[in-house]
Amino acid sequence: MLPKPAEKLVRQFDEQFEQVIERCEELLSQSGVVDETTASTLGEMANAYRAMAENFTLHPIRFLNLELGLVRNNARLGWYALNRMLGREDSRVVEPYLDDRRFEAEDWRQHLAYDLLVQFYLIQSRGLEEWADQVDPLPGAGHEQIRFYARQLCNAVAPSNFLLTNPEALRLTWETRGRNLIDGVRQFREDLKRNPNNFNVSMTDRSAFQVGENLATTPGKVVFQNEMMQLIQYSPTTETVAQRPVLVVPPWINKYYILDLKPKNSLIRWLVSQGLTVFMISWVNPGPAHKDKGFDDYLQDGVLAAIDAIEKATGEKTINAIGYCIGGTLLATTLAWLAKKGRKPVASATYLTTLLDFSHPGGIGVYINPHTIDALCRHMDRKGYLDGRNIAFTFNLLRENDLFWSFWTRSYLKGEKPPAFDILYWNTDSTNLPAKMHCFYLREMYLHNRLVEPDALTIAGEPIDLSAIDLPAFFLSTRQDHIAKWHSTYLGAKVHGGDVRFVLAGSGHIAGVVNPPTKEKYGYWVNDHFEEDPDHWLEAAEQRPGSWWPHWLEWIGPHLGPQVAAREPGDGALEVIEDAPGSYVLKSAAEAGR
Numbered sequence: 131m132l133p134k135p136a137e138k139l140v141r142q143f144d145e146q147f148e149q150v151i152e153r154c155e156e157l158l159s160q161s162g163v164v165d166e167t168t169a170s171t172l173g174e175m176a177n178a179y180r181a182m183a184e185n186f187t188l189h190p191i192r193f194l195n196l197e198l199g200l201v202r203n204n205a206r207l208g209w210y211a212l213n214r215m216l217g218r219e220d221s222r223v224v225e226p227y228l229d230d231r232r233f234e235a236e237d238w239r240q241h242l243a244y245d246l247l248v249q250f251y252l253i254q255s256r257g258l259e260e261w262a263d264q265v266d267p268l269p270g271a272g273h274e275q276i277r278f279y280a281r282q283l284c285n286a287v288a289p290s291n292f293l294l295t296n297p298e299a300l301r302l303t304w305e306t307r308g309r310n311l312i313d314g315v316r317q318f319r320e321d322l323k324r325n326p327n328n329f330n331v332s333m334t335d336r337s338a339f340q341v342g343e344n345l346a347t348t349p350g351k352v353v354f355q356n357e358m359m360q361l362i363q364y365s366p367t368t369e370t371v372a373q374r375p376v377l378v379v380p381p382w383i384n385k386y387y388i389l390d391l392k393p394k395n396s397l398i399r400w401l402v403s404q405g406l407t408v409f410m411i412s413w414v415n416p417g418p419a420h421k422d423k424g425f426d427d428y429l430q431d432g433v434l435a436a437i438d439a440i441e442k443a444t445g446e447k448t449i450n451a452i453g454y455c456i457g458g459t460l461l462a463t464t465l466a467w468l469a470k471k472g473r474k475p476v477a478s479a480t481y482l483t484t485l486l487d488f489s490h491p492g493g494i495g496v497y498i499n500p501h502t503i504d505a506l507c508r509h510m511d512r513k514g515y516l517d518g519r520n521i522a523f524t525f526n527l528l529r530e531n532d533l534f535w536s537f538w539t540r541s542y543l544k545g546e547k548p549p550a551f552d553i554l555y556w557n558t559d560s561t562n563l564p565a566k567m568h569c570f571y572l573r574e575m576y577l578h579n580r581l582v583e584p585d586a587l588t589i590a591g592e593p594i595d596l597s598a599i600d601l602p603a604f605f606l607s608t609r610q611d612h613i614a615k616w617h618s619t620y621l622g623a624k625v626h627g628g629d630v631r632f633v634l635a636g637s638g639h640i641a642g643v644v645n646p647p648t649k650e651k652y653g654y655w656v657n658d659h660f661e662e663d664p665d666h667w668l669e670a671a672e673q674r675p676g677s678w679w680p681h682w683l684e685w686i687g688p689h690l691g692p693q694v695a696a697r698e699p700g701d702g703a704l705e706v707i708e709d710a711p712g713s714y715v716l717k718s719a720a721e722a723g724r
Contacts, residue, residue: 196261203253207246214242224252232290232531232539237297244297247289255284278496285530290539299543306545313545321541325720328519330526331537333558338550341559342711345552346387348399350410350710351699354439358423358431360412360712361439363704364398366696368405373691374477375407375440376450379433379457382413383521385559385715388640389454391552395646397679404683406690407697409440411457412715415722416564421514423564425463425571426590433464437475443702450478450689454643455614456571458484462626463581465601466594469627478689480604480682482643483614486596486622488579492615493528498576506572510565518560518719528612553640560719582625599627604685606678608635608642620664630660631685634668635678647677654678 206223213220226233226248233248262280265273289295293303293311302310321332339345350364378398380386390398390410401408411432416423433451440449453461458481465479485491491498510516526533540546548554580586585593605623607616616634623632635642636652645652657671674681700706 196257196264199260200253200257203257204250207249207253210249211242211246214245222249224249224256226252230531231536232288235298237301241297244289244295247295251287251289255288258284275496275499282527282530285535288535291535291543293543296539296543299539302544310543310545313547314542317541317545317547325519328517328523330519330523330558331534331541332548333533333537333551334548334554335550336555336558339552339555341385341387341715345392345555346390346711346715347393348390348396348402348710351706352412352708352710352712353443353699353704353706354435355707355712355714356431356435357420358414358427359436360414360707360714361436362410362412362710362712363443363697363699364402364408364410364710365699366405366407367402369696370693371405371407371696373446373694374448374450374689375409375444375446376401376452377433377436377440378408378410379436379451379453379461380411380413381455381457382428382561383456383563384518384556384561385415386410386412387711387715388553388556388644390711391556391644394648395552395644397644397646400646400679405693407444409436409443411436412712413561414714415518415717415719416515416562417722417724418514420564421511422566424566425460428460428567429464429467429590433460439704441475443699443704444697445702448475448477450480450686451476452480452482453484454482455484455639458482459486459575459581462486462596462599462622463587463589463594465599466596467589467592469598469600470592470594474601476601478602478604478686479599480606480686481619481623482606483608483611483619483639484605484622485575485614485618486625487582487618488576489582489621490615490618491576492618493612494525494576496528497524498572500577503569503572503577507565507569510563510568513565515562515564515723516568517723518562521563522558522560525613553644562719562722582622596625597627601628602689603628603630604682605630605632606635606643606682607632608638610636610638611642613639617664620667624660624662632657632660632667633678633681634671645677645679647679650676652677654681656681 203223210220210223222245238244238248258280259277262277265276290298293299299310317332322329324332348364350362352360353363354361378386378389380389390396393399398408398410413432414420437449441447451461451465453459461479462481462484465476468474468476506516537548541548574580574587582596584595584597587594603623603626605619605626607614607619609616611619620632623630633654633656635645635654637645642652653673653675654677655668655671655673657667659667659670661667661670
């Protein structure tokens with residue numbers, strides 16, 4: 131307990147700091163230098179750092195203990211330096227974490243000055259992170275936010291990010307007579323030109339890929355379209371196919387062809403080769419005209435329209451459905467809505483890394499709070515949509531060293547051209563989000579978690595209940611997923627009605643899903659018993675090698691129906707509109723926003 135004068139001082143500091151932050155956000159928003167969302171993010175950062183500063187005042191003994199630890203480590207670093215200068219062997223005071231590749235090069239150890247610089251940096255940054263772990267959360271700055279912004283600060287000031295403190299970059303500058311810096315400046319200018327108001331460092335060689343030429347090349351035709359989506363029917367490669375078609379509902383955050391990259395890792399091409407009639411939704415890239423499109427529109431003009439179109443194209447009244455990420459969230463919402471209506475056009479549902487229970491949203495949770503969401507919704511209300519490039523940057527910061535700073539140093543300090551990597555190209559081919567839909571999604575699902583509450587969420591005029599869904603469901607999650615953590619997807623699977631099969635794959639949100647059998651990578655875990663606790667489920671699960679794709683095909687087999695003659699796009703009541711991949715997927719976020 132602090133003395134009353136100290137409590138009064140802290141309270142006055144808090145009130146004045148809050149006024150400063152609010153005024154700064156207002157000025158930044160009005161200036162046009164940054165938008166309101168960015169200003170709000172800066173405010174969230176300031177709140178986190180304020181919480182750390184106030185913690186020093188409220189808990190001086192705790193802070194002094196941390197400081198003593200830093201003093202001890204810095205003293206050890208001084209002794210280490212002395213031993214190295216005298217030519218004596220000594221163990222380093224601190225080593226980078228095993229997954230930290232920033233200081234792997236021999237340059238960092240060979241030169242004493244840089245060896246000491248790295249260790250000094252690691253000592254201070256870990257001290258700050260340890261402090262953040264012990265800070266008491268404040269309103270507007272939860273514990274996860276405090277840790278997140280402390281980590282952002284530590285990684286932003288890493289010596290690897292600056293020319294004079296990066297021995298690798300300096301050596302290259304000497305060896306190439308500065309050519310690396312010239313190339314780095316050129317690439318920096320190109321990135322600025324490509325995204326003048328939404329800067330993001332290039333992650334891949336964009337000139338190496340073209341959608342429809344070496345990505346999204348599985349043959350097919352667009353057989354239906356409306357203002358929300360195009361529906362692609364893929365051409366068969368087998369003489370007969372399963373009677374029931376398969377509808378794939380991809381996320382509309384980024385584009386559908388993550389499931390149809392190069393032929394060797396295309397899930398769509400593999401499904402077709404297994405004798406399935408596959409339909410894919412290709413979402414529109416929204417702009418200002420889509421401002422008032424909501425979750426209801428994605429349901430009615432997306433999934434429901436696709437189901438009706440598939441019946442016209444094939445004559446089949448029952449299909450199987452696959453939903454990926456937010457596409458799976460929409461699929462479950464649609465199935466609950468259909469259950470309310472007493473309709474059952476879907477025989478089975480497959481969910482790939484899908485959140486239904488948002489109580490533990492993973493890394494994205496650092497952005498989920500009323501203050502940030504309100505600011506974001508005000509920004510979208512004025513603009514009509516959220517620029518997809520902002521979303522990409524937001525997600526990249528969840529793994530900032532791997533997805534931002536590593537590309538920063540390689541591209542701008544070393545002058546290296548980004549590699550040609552199909553998944554990273556897809557990651558940068560972003561999509562915008564309509565204002566009404568995204569505000570609803572963030573508030574009702576992420577913030578209030580109403581999707582798992584029976585009848586708490588009204589969609590297209592109907593209160594929905596996920597437990598009312600009565601059909602077989604396959605949930606695929608990935609163990610290293612930082613977007614839809616598998617413990618959270620497990621909670622959502624427990625709410626879903628019907629017979630549920632849960633499978634856990636290795637790797638992350640993308641690689642764990644896009645894992646063809648030919649690669650024999652990662653493996654997966656299965657357990658026929660759906661335990662109450664996810665950790666108990668994993669303890670009793672059987673680990674199997676390779677891809678989960680054949681296991682899923684075995685699971686869905688009983689729901690596919692008998693074999694029928696292969697169906698060509700255009701054979702049914704729907705005429706071909708254009709060749710796959712269609713025109714909607716070709717529009718960039720910048721073009722859509724004009």
